[in-house]
Amino acid sequence: MIVLFDNAELLPAAWRDEARGQAVRVFNAGLLRERAGWLLAYRVVIEPAAKRRIAICRLTERFAVVPGSPVALSDQVRFGALADAVGQTTTWFADPRLYRLSGRLFVYWNSGWHEPQNHQFLQELDAVTLQPVSRARELALAGRRQKLEKNWALFEADGLFAVYSVHPHRVLRFSLAGNGPIEFSEVGPATPNPGGYAQAHGGLRGGAPPQRCGDHFYSFCHSIENGDDGYHYTAGVYRFAARAPFAPTDMPRIPVAIPLPAAARRSLPKLNAAIGGVVYPAGAAYANGHWVVSLGVDDERCALAILDHQAILATLEPVATNAGVAL
Numbered sequence: 001m002i003v004l005f006d007n008a009e010l011l012p013a014a015w016r017d018e019a020r021g022q023a024v025r026v027f028n029a030g031l032l033r034e035r036a037g038w039l040l041a042y043r044v045v046i047e048p049a050a051k052r053r054i055a056i057c058r059l060t061e062r063f064a065v066v067p068g069s070p071v072a073l074s075d076q077v078r079f080g081a082l083a084d085a086v087g088q089t090t091t092w093f094a095d096p097r098l099y100r101l102s103g104r105l106f107v108y109w110n111s112g113w114h115e116p117q118n119h120q121f122l123q124e125l126d127a128v129t130l131q132p133v134s135r136a137r138e139l140a141l142a143g144r145r146q147k148l149e150k151n152w153a154l155f156e157a158d159g160l161f162a163v164y165s166v167h168p169h170r171v172l173r174f175s176l177a178g179n180g181p182i183e184f185s186e187v188g189p190a191t192p193n194p195g196g197y198a199q200a201h202g203g204l205r206g207g208a209p210p211q212r213c214g215d216h217f218y219s220f221c222h223s224i225e226n227g228d229d230g231y232h233y234t235a236g237v238y239r240f241a242a243r244a245p246f247a248p249t250d251m252p253r254i255p256v257a258i259p260l261p262a263a264a265r266r267s268l269p270k271l272n273a274a275i276g277g278v279v280y281p282a283g284a285a286y287a288n289g290h291w292v293v294s295l296g297v298d299d300e301r302c303a304l305a306i307l308d309h310q311a312i313l314a315t316l317e318p319v320a321t322n323a324g325v326a327l
Helices: 013-019 196-201 309-313
Strands: 002-004 024-034 037-046 053-059 094-101 104-110 120-125 137-141 153-156 160-165 170-174 182-186 211-213 216-227 230-241 248-252 275-287 290-297 301-308 316-318
Touching: 013 037, 024 104, 037 094, 037 290, 053 094, 053 104, 094 153, 094 275, 196 216, 196 230, 196 248, 211 275, 216 275, 216 290, 230 316, 290 309, 301 309
Parallel strands: 024 094, 024 275, 024 301, 137 182, 230 275
Antiparallel strands: 002 301, 024 037, 024 290, 037 053, 094 104, 104 120, 120 137, 153 160, 160 170, 170 182, 211 216, 216 230, 230 248, 248 316, 275 290, 290 301
């Protein structure tokens, strides 16, 4: 089952005048379960403006947008002191994720691709108003880093942790104490996870926050492979042990099939000319034998895919130890 959202329903009232008569893209939605319904956070691009924004709304139990609930979130964010708190660092909001950490509600985003280093932020939200609480906090790591960092996948398991990268599987720990930058540190050596999937479909990159199901965390990710019309983003899933050091136990052997309807096909010019097609998982929740996965489609639409757990298991294969025995 696929739920495809109407961009107009997701647009906050504060942006409607600006959007009138313009192309509006709403995509890459993060998802979080509430007691009665869901939260959805998503990217918004109103053309021809260069700004990249994020909004958040409430959904009913059956995934309908609650009227009047969309909040123009990025308009309300305030930043603390940053070395380069100018330009894109504080005006470009990309790929939100939703988290409940230590009982508190947070939204994550990154500042895209820019020099000299992009940034990632975590913002606490009021669970009633969905407005920011205090200032946005940057994610900081003392040690080995990539120039472009996106999609650290945060999770909670007798402490707070993050998957820095899938290939190799590198896990960090962190604390929410204080109100400045959030400091991350290494849990242990990164775990190699060789396999044929990366050669065929591209290495797994961050996606939906890992979700606990039984003795594992499941992580819906994306990979990028070349196509005749440009790069294609596809969905895949892997799982790792629910106890430290959180080593991967199963990697994908095939992508996750997302049967998008014809209505989801691209209707606007490409936002990025190099991209052929996008299925981008950014949120997931498990219940009653099914996964609800929130997606961005072609940098243009938001969707939910309801997927059977057994079908997800069928995409996986065990990771072998050096002795050749599956974990």
